[in-house]
Structure formats: C-alpha cells, structure tokens
Amino acid sequence: MAPGKKELSRAYMMRVVETSLGRLQTEYIDLYQSHRDDPDTPIEETLSVYDVSISDGKAREIGASAFSAARLSEALRLSRVHGLTISSSAGASRARSKRFACGSSSVSFRTTHSSVGS
Numbered sequence: 001m002a003p004g005k006k007e008l009s010r011a012y013m014m015r016v017v018e019t020s021l022g023r024l025q026t027e028y029i030d031l032y033q034s035h036r037d038d039p040d041t042p043i044e045e046t047l048s049v050y051d052v053s054i055s056d057g058k059a060r061e062i063g064a065s066a067f068s069a070a071r072l073s074e075a076l077r078l079s080r081v082h083g084l085t086i087s088s089s090a091g092a093s094r095a096r097s098k099r100f101a102c103g104s105s106s107v108s109f110r111t112t113h114s115s116v117g118s
Contacts (some may be wrong), residue, residue, distance in 0.1 A: 008038035013049040017058050032059035037067045043075050044082060051084040 006012055020029055032053055034046070038088035064072065080086075 008041040008046040031061045033063040
C-alpha cells in the first residue's frame, strides 16, 4: 500500500469499482478482491462497500488475501452486527460461498442476494 493511501476506504474502493467496470467494459466484476489489509480504515467501512457492490450487481464475489484470520473473523462478526449481506451462515438457495485463506487458517462465509423486486 502506498504511504497515505487508504486502499480500503469507501471513496477509494468505489472509485476503483467504477474504473474497473469502465476499463473492462463490463457490467460487473466477477471477483472483487482486497489484496492487503488497511488497518487505518474501519472494517465496517470496507464491508459496507462490499455490501453495496454486491447489492448493486457491480461485484459477484468478494475475497481477501494477506489478512489475518483474526481480522477476517472480526469482519464476519461486524457484518452480522450491521446487517450487511456478508454472513457466515448457510442460507437461501441463492447464497454463494466465499473462502478466505490466511496461511494455514481459513474462514468461509456466504453472501446472500434477495430476489425481492426481481
């Protein structure tokens, strides 16, 4: 991460999504992956961007690499607390599995998509 660059901030992530969609000339990103943790950005802020990106159909899957298992577990906890689309429980038939790996540890969770209004 470049010094002073908050790569997992809402403003930065939203800009990257739109730039990627334009560059790729597509309507959605198959996998929106965060490659490095950004300890200066609250996890809730990053999760809210994932939530909006999935809900708006701009990203189908999310992922992370080079995050500690503790940080990923905290993200799962906070997603439940804040009611974000990221959930560790098995659920609706339209749920998609996610797996995060950190060294020999891994965390799996699911994102669910409502079909209300479709």
